Amino acid sequence: MTQLVHDFETGGMEQKDLLGGKGANLAEMTRLGLPVPPGFTITTDACRAYLATGSVPDGLFAEVDAHLARLEERVGRRLGDPDDPLLVSVRSGAKFSMPGMMETVLDIGLGDASVEGLARHTGSPRFAWDSYRRLVQMYGRTVLGVEGDRFEDAIEAAKRAKGVAADVDLDADDLRNLVAGFRAVVEEDAGRPFPQDPREQLRGAVVAVFDSWNSDRAALYRRRERIPADLGTAVNVQVMVFGNRGPDSGSGVAFTRDPATGAAGGYGDYLADAQGEDVVAGVRNTLSLDELERLHPGPHAELLDIMRRLESHYRDMCDIEFTVEQGRLWMLQTRVGKRTAEAAFRIATDLVDEGVISEEEALGRVTGDQLAQLMFPHFDLHADRTLLATGMSASPGAAVGEAVFDSGTAVSRAAAGRPVILVRRETTPDDLHGMVAAAGILTSRGGKTSHAAVVARGMGRTCVCGAETLEVDVRARRFTTHDGTVIEEGDVLSIDGSTGEVFAGEVPVRPSPIVRWFEGTTAAEDGGPVVAAVDRLMRVADRHRRMSVRANADNAADAARARRFGAEGIGLCRTEHMFLGERRELVERLILTDTPEERQEVFDELLPLQRADFVEILTAMDGLPVTVRLLDPPLHEFLPDLTDLSVRVAVAEATGQPHDKESRLLLAVQRLHEQNPMLGLRGVRLGIAIPGLFQMQARAILEAAAVVTGRGGAALPQIMVPLVGAVEELRAIRSEIDAAAHEARVAHGVHLDHRVGTMIELPRAALTAGAIAEAADFFSFGTNDLTQTTWGFSRDDVESSFFSRYMEAGILGVSPFETIDRDGVGRLVRIGTEEGRRTRPDLEVGVCGEHGGDPESVCWFDECGLDYVSCSPFRVPVARLEAGRATVLRERAGRGRGRTHDGPGLPEAGPGPS
Ligand code: PEP
Ligand code: MG
Numbered sequence: 001m002t003q004l005v006h007d008f009e010t011g012g013m014e015q016k017d018l019l020g021g022k023g024a025n026l027a028e029m030t031r032l033g034l035p036v037p038p039g040f041t042i043t044t045d046a047c048r049a050y051l052a053t054g055s056v057p058d059g060l061f062a063e064v065d066a067h068l069a070r071l072e073e074r075v076g077r078r079l080g081d082p083d084d085p086l087l088v089s090v091r092s093g094a095k096f097s098m099p100g101m102m103e104t105v106l107d108i109g110l111g112d113a114s115v116e117g118l119a120r121h122t123g124s125p126r127f128a129w130d131s132y133r134r135l136v137q138m139y140g141r142t143v144l145g146v147e148g149d150r151f152e153d154a155i156e157a158a159k160r161a162k163g164v165a166a167d168v169d170l171d172a173d174d175l176r177n178l179v180a181g182f183r184a185v186v187e188e189d190a191g192r193p194f195p196q197d198p199r200e201q202l203r204g205a206v207v208a209v210f211d212s213w214n215s216d217r218a219a220l221y222r223r224r225e226r227i228p229a230d231l232g233t234a235v236n237v238q239v240m241v242f243g244n245r246g247p248d249s250g251s252g253v254a255f256t257r258d259p260a261t262g263a264a265g266g267y268g269d270y271l272a273d274a275q276g277e278d279v280v281a282g283v284r285n286t287l288s289l290d291e292l293e294r295l296h297p298g299p300h301a302e303l304l305d306i307m308r309r310l311e312s313h314y315r316d317m318c319d320i321e322f323t324v325e326q327g328r329l330w331m332l333q334t335r336v337g338k339r340t341a342e343a344a345f346r347i348a349t350d351l352v353d354e355g356v357i358s359e360e361e362a363l364g365r366v367t368g369d370q371l372a373q374l375m376f377p378h379f380d381l382h383a384d385r386t387l388l389a390t391g392m393s394a395s396p397g398a399a400v401g402e403a404v405f406d407s408g409t410a411v412s413r414a415a416a417g418r419p420v421i422l423v424r425r426e427t428t429p430d431d432l433h434g435m436v437a438a439a440g441i442l443t444s445r446g447g448k449t450s451h452a453a454v455v456a457r458g459m460g461r462t463c464v465c466g467a468e469t470l471e472v473d474v475r476a477r478r479f480t481t482h483d484g485t486v487i488e489e490g491d492v493l494s495i496d497g498s499t500g501e502v503f504a505g506e507v508p509v510r511p512s513p514i515v516r517w518f519e520g521t522t523a524a525e526d527g528g529p530v531v532a533a534v535d536r537l538m539r540v541a542d543r544h545r546r547m548s549v550r551a552n553a554d555n556a557a558d559a560a561r562a563r564r565f566g567a568e569g570i571g572l573c574r575t576e577h578m579f580l581g582e583r584r585e586l587v588e589r590l591i592l593t594d595t596p597e598e599r600q601e602v603f604d605e606l607l608p609l610q611r612a613d614f615v616e617i618l619t620a621m622d623g624l625p626v627t628v629r630l631l632d633p634p635l636h637e638f639l640p641d642l643t644d645l646s647v648r649v650a651v652a653e654a655t656g657q658p659h660d661k662e663s664r665l666l667l668a669v670q671r672l673h674e675q676n677p678m679l680g681l682r683g684v685r686l687g688i689a690i691p692g693l694f695q696m697q698a699r700a701i702l703e704a705a706a707v708v709t710g711r712g713g714a715a716l717p718q719i720m721v722p723l724v725g726a727v728e729e730l731r732a733i734r735s736e737i738d739a740a741a742h743e744a745r746v747a748h749g750v751h752l753d754h755r756v757g758t759m760i761e762l763p764r765a766a767l768t769a770g771a772i773a774e775a776a777d778f779f780s781f782g783t784n785d786l787t788q789t790t791w792g793f794s795r796d797d798v799e800s801s802f803f804s805r806y807m808e809a810g811i812l813g814v815s816p817f818e819t820i821d822r823d824g825v826g827r828l829v830r831i832g833t834e835e836g837r838r839t840r841p842d843l844e845v846g847v848c849g850e851h852g853g854d855p856e857s858v859c860w861f862d863e864c865g866l867d868y869v870s871c872s873p874f875r876v877p878v879a880r881l882e883a884g885r886a887t888v889l890r891e892r893a894g895r896g897r898g899r900t901h902d903g904p905g906l907p908e909a910g911p912g913p914s
Contacts, residue, residue: 002045003043003063004042004043004045004046004057004059004060004063005040005041005042005043005046005060005063005064005066005067006018006019006023006027006040006041006043007038007039007040007067007070008023008026008027008030008036008038008039008040008041008238009027009030009031009038010027011023011024011026011027011028011041012024012027012028012031013025013027013028013314015027016095017044017095018043018044018045018234019041019043019044019093019234020041020044020092020093020094020095020233020234020236021093021094021095021096021097021335022091022092022093022234022236022333022335023041023093023234023236025333025334025335026039026041026236026238026333027041028313029310029331029334032309032313034306034309034331035302035328035329035330035331036330036331036332037238037239037240037241037330037332038071038074038075038238038239039071039088039236039237039238039239040064040067040068040071040236040237041093041234041235041236041237042060042064042206042234042235042236042237043234044094044095044231044232044233044234045232046060046210046235047210047213047232047233047234047235048230048231048232050207050210051210051213051214051232056203056206056207056210061203064202064203064206064237065199067237068088068202068237071086071088071239072086075239079108079109079198079199079202080109080111080113080114080197080198080199081114081117082113082114082116082117083117083120083121084117084118084121085109085110085114085117085118085198086109086239087107087108087109087110087118087131087239087240088108088109088202088237088238088239088240089104089105089106089107089108089236089237089238089240090104090105090106090108090202090205090206090209090235090236090237091104091209091235091236091238092104092209092212092213092233092234092235092236093233093234093235093236094213094227094231094232094233094234095231096225096227096231097335097338098218098221098222098225098227099338101212101215101217101218101221102209102212102213102215102218102233103142103205103208103209103212104138104142104209104276105135105138105139105142105143105201105205105208105209106131106134106135106138106240106275106276107131107132107134107135107138107240108135108139108198108201108202108205109198109201109202110128110131110132110135110198111196111197111198112196113196114198115128115129115131115132115179116128118131119172122245124245124246125172126171126172126175127242127244127245127246128172129172129175129176129178129179130170130175130244131242131244131275132175132179133175133178133179133182134244134275134276135201136179136182136183136186136194137151137182139194139201139204139205140182140185140186140189140190140194142205142208142212143204143205143207143208144186144189144190144192144194144204145189145190146185146186146189146190147189150185150189151182151185154178154181154182154185155167155170155178158170158174158177158178158181162174168273182194202237206235206237209233209235210232210233210235212233213232213233219810223807223808223810223813226813226814229810238332241323241325241330241332242275242323242325243271243273243274243275243323243324243325244273244274244275245273245325245326246273246326247272247273248296248324248326248327249272249273249323249324249325249326249327250270250271250272250273250274250323250324251270251271251274251275251276251321251322251323251324251332252268252269252270252271252286252292252321252322252323252324253268253269253319253320253321253322254266254267254268254269254289254303254307254319254320254322255267255268255317255318255319255320255337256307256308256310256311256317256318256319256320256337257311257317257343257347257350258343259317259319259337259338259339259340259343260339260340260342260343261340261342261343261346262317262339262340262342262343262344262345262346262347262350262529262530262533263346264350266289266304266307267289268288268289268292268320269286269287269288270286270287270288270289270291270292270295270324271286271287272287272295275323289303289304296324296327298327298329299324299327299328299329302329303320303322303329306320306329306331307320310334312356314334314336315351315356315357316336316337316347316351316357316365317336317337317339317343317347318334318335318336318337319334319335319336319337319338320333320334321333321334341369341370341371341373341374342374342530344365344366344367344370345366345370345371345374345530345533345534345537346529346530346533347365348362348363348365348366348533348537349362349532349533349536349537350533351365352536359536359537359540360540360544360888360892361892362537362540363537363540363541363544363881363884363885363888364885364888364889364892366537366881366885367855367881367882367885368855368858368878368879368881368882368885369855369878371514371534371877371878371881372396372875372878373396373498374512374514374530374534375396375512375514375515375518375874375877375878376396376397376398376462376497376498376512376515377397377398377509377510377511377512377515378397378398378496378498378509378510378512379398379494379496379503379507379508379509379510380507380508380509380510383507383508385494385503385507386503386504386505387501387502387503388470388481388485388487388493388502388503388504389467389469389470389481389482389501389502390467390499390500390501390502391442391443391444391464391465391466391467391468391470391500391502392453392464392465392466392467392500392799392800393464393496393497393498393499393500394452394453394456394457394463394464394465394466394497394500395441395453395456395457395461395462395463395497396462396497396498397440397461397462397496397497397498398462398494398495398496398497398498398507398509398510399419399421399438399439399440399461399462399494399495399497399509400419400421400439400440400492400493400494400495400506400507400509401418401419401420401421401438401439401440401492401493402418402419402420402421402489402490402491402492402493403420403421403423403479403487403488403489403490403491403492403493404420404421404422404423404434404438404477404489404490405422405423405424405472405474405477405478405489406434406474407422407430407431407432407433407434407435407437408434409434409489410422410433410434410435410437410438411433411434411437413437414437414438414439415437419438419439420437420438420439421438421439421440421441421442421493421495422434422435422437422438422440422441422442423442423443423472423479423493424441424442424443424444424452424472424474425443425444425445425472425474426443426444426445426446426451426452426465426796427441427443427446427451427452427455428451428637430580431451431452432455432577432580433581435452435455435456435459435461436459438461439461439462440461440462440463440464440495440497441456441461441462441463441464441465442463442464442465442467442470442493442495442502443463443464443465443466443467443472444466444467444468444470444471444472444479445465445466445468445800446465446466446796446797446799446800451796452465453465454784454850456497457850457853457872457874457875459558459872462495462496462497463495463497464495464496464497464500464501464502465800466799466800467500467502468800469481469482470502477489485504487504491504492504492505492506493505494506494507494509513527513528513530513531514527514530514531514534517531517534517535518564518565518566518877519561519564520564537881538566538877538880538881540884541880541881541882541883541884541885542566542880542884543884544884544887544888545880545883545884545886545887546862546883546886546887547858547861547862547866547867547868547869547883547886548568548569548867548868548883549566549567549568549868549869549870549871549876549879549880549883550562550567550568550569550570550571550572550625550627550846550848550868550869550870551565551567551569551570551571551870551871551872551873551876552570552571552572552573552574552848552852552870552871552872552873553567553570553572553573553617553872553873554573554574554575554577554578554617555577555613555616555617556616556617556619556620558873559617559620559621559626559873560620561873562873562876563620563621563624565873565874565876565877566876566877566880567624567873567876568624568868569621569624569625569626569627569716569868570617570621570624570625570626570627570628570870571627571780571846571847571848571852571868571869571870571871572627572629572720572780572848572870573617573626573627573628573629574629574632575610575613575628575629575630575631575632575697576631576632576633576637578609578610578613579631579638580638583606583609584638586602586605586606587635587638587639588638588639588665589602590602590690590693591635591638591639591668591672592661592664592665592668596691596692599690599691599692600692603692603693603696606696606700607696607699607700607703608700610696610697610700610701610704611700611703611704611707612704613700613704614628614700614701614704614705614717615704615707615708618704618705618708618713618715618717619708619711619713621716622708622713622714622715623713623714623716624716625716625717625718626715626716626717626718627718627720627757627778627780627846627848627870628697628701628717628718628719628720629720629721629722629759630687630693630694630697630698630719630720630721630722630733631686631687631693631694631697632682632683632686632722632723633682634672634674634677634678634680634681634682635672635681635682635686636669636672636673636674636677637677639665639668639669639672640665640669642666642669642670642673645662645665645666645669646666648662649662649663649666678785678788678794678795678796679789682722682723683721683722683723683724683759684721684722684723684724684725684729684730684733684758685723685729687721687733687736688729688732688733691736692736694721694733694736694737695736695737695739695740696740698719698736698737698740698741699740699743699744701717701719702717702740702741702744702745702752702754703744703747703748704717705717705744705752705754706744706745706747706748706750706752707748709750709752710748710750717754717755718755718756718757718777718778719737719754719755719756719757720756720757720758720759720778720780721733721734721756721757721758721759722758722759722761722782723759723761723762723782723785724758724759724760724762724765724772725762725764725765726764726765726768726772727768727771727772727774727775730758730772730775730776731775734756734775737754737756738754738756741754755777755778756775756776756777757776757777757778757779757780757844758772758775758776758778758779758780759779759780759781759782759785759848760772760779760780760781760782760786760829760832760836761781761782761783761784761785761786761789761849762785762786762789763786763789763790763828765832766786766828766829766831766832767828767831767832769831769832769833769835769836769839770835770836770838770839771839772836773835773836773837773838773839773840773843774839774840776836776840776843777843777844778843778844778845778846779832779833779836779843779844779845779846780845780846780847780848780870781829781832781845781846781847781848781849781866782848782849783820783825783829783847783849783850783851783852783857784817784849784850784851785849786825786828786829786849787816787817787820787821787825787849790821790824790825790828791816791821791824791825793816793817795817799815799817803815817850818850818851818854819851819854819856819857820851820854820856820857820860820861822860826857826860826864829847829860829861829864829866830863830864832845833845833864833865833866837865844867844868845865845866845867846866846867846868846869846870847861847866847868847869847870848870848871850871852869852870852871852875852879853869853871853872853875853876853878853879855878855882858879858882858883858886859882859885859886859889862883862886862887862890863886863890869883
């Protein structure tokens, strides 16, 4: 039969799966000979069996009894003994730390008889009755489901009646009365008395801890931290030591380094005459470690020595819970401590300098998410803030400005030096100039791959989208919150793109020193310890990474910034933004023309404009590859709104105004109207439906390359065809591009190499990649559309409509638009890569969907053997760091290079260490 209970003496820190983090570390500290009160751990196997069947596994409590008997023998006291009772604590402890999410019951073993024995034996009736009231309170709430407030109310009433402010001012008699009151509350609320049998208490507490794995708050925490729902928790039963035995006792928490800044040196809080959660619950003011030294020099010195030992043993910053009982130090818990992003970088590099870990290991200790956090300006957390709504954290950062409701106003106010927040129900390509001008963008609809989100991230602009509780009335230039607060145009707003929060008024913002360093405005040596740590680990990542990193950029300014951030080329230059503004009229003409001659006239006008666009970008990326995607979105996006145009034509008809052109336009708009534009006339289909369009773009790209080359630059254009589903589509367009290349060569008299590739963004493209590779020099996975078409999820709608339900129900742990769905979309990436390379072993393969900047997805692309990831300029450092981490973690796990590997995913940066 599987052993379900293990004494602390027999385990170790490597057994977190079985013993949970707390149990494994208690065992490890025991093994190290540290002063740990003895005890045993009930395994996660036992919990999983209980959760699966609804009943405690056979033999569990017999095993518990046997371990308890040994414990009693060892400490020379018995549970429930009326003279000198043994008391135990029962604590949860899962593999991954879930602080405060599950249950704990302390002081198990007390009853009406043994409390008197405890009072006699310790000579402190107050202590005995305080312990008893804690037990009835915790057991009542946790095991018997009594409303916690009822106990708190009773304590408050007792303090009021006595005219005192603190719990320590209640004496033994007060506490005895409180116990009587608590027991009455239990009987009334739970319908049964508080159990006097200590074994019944122990069993009830164990089951309550098992059950707490599935409490709402624990389930919510797991979803947020991406901790698997089926791990279960271990249960630790441990001899109680008492921090509440008077002024020479107390309990504390400590970190071996400062968890906020990473600065070396211990850091902690101690509370005299206190137990359990008191120290973190804010019941009384705590003391620092220095003050503890004055109070208890012996235990303080021992604690510092243990902290040093633990840090060198765990080779990382540790956090610790300890108790001082009548001047004697006891260790109750340790684990690798949680820390801020800033502290993570600093501690990792400090440990390298101290010779504790290697640079490669240090790289594994920081994450792209932490780097991203350091790169955004953030609001001052100590400032007063009035929350109006919470939407989706679409593009991080902190932005403050006047609310404006249309792009024209955004541009004019910004030009007058007034920062603005552009507020829309949703944005369209028409809003681009407003988004460029705005400090931040707020929408009430749309998800993380909506137009607003993608464009904002591309520009490094702060964006909150899908703030559904806001009623945005663009015409009236105002929005209303769920509680009726009205924000008018010109009112100041602050939006936090990292949390999705929207605040009224101006919240003070702090800029990021890391970005100033990336931008080259601060030198690494002048940036302080965090900049120095980031600089160092970026170098380690760059030295190790196998994949290169490109940027998604469609203008010279973004390209230049991406280069400063370390981009090694452009992986996606979307050309649709080049057809807006004044050029829109040319697109209208293109759509209205009936003859090839008229169409050619439009192309002749567009060609020099496009060429100039590409000259700028190729110049900014001189010497690096620039992947230009031919026009992709549905044509109607360039046309007037159907309803507006119908009204204009109807009014013109009624008033006898000339409306010939508008009527023709209306017919075209009606003809091009689609029920599902994302699945309609877009991508390669446009190129085939409008002969000459892609040829003109290809020619402009190649002529631009010729111009740049002629100036002595090195242009490396790659022409990319979107939304291909069949090799025949690519072949048809490729012959047009080859013809354009020929024309450009002749016209400019220069030799030009040109490469033609395709996006893989439809399942059919991934599944027929072997055939498509016959006509492609490179692939780039468009994982936004690939996710949309694989799942059948509309990328503009689903995140704000039903994803929260899916998350709550545990159907999705994270949006597949944010992190690649490895089993479905990710598998298509792998299949497409492998089959494409089978046809053409030198096929270059990259990814340019939003996932290219997502840390977890970058690891997956490394596994699949991709050559590069491409992401918005601002994410480039994150992708560099994660690409380096992917290589180092894979090599440390002893795996080969990505191309043929079939194993499970890399270790993830998800759940924190425990
Ligand atoms: C994609 O689909 O992943 C992609 C990069 O193209 P877009 O987002 O422009 O459709
Ligand atoms: Mg796409």
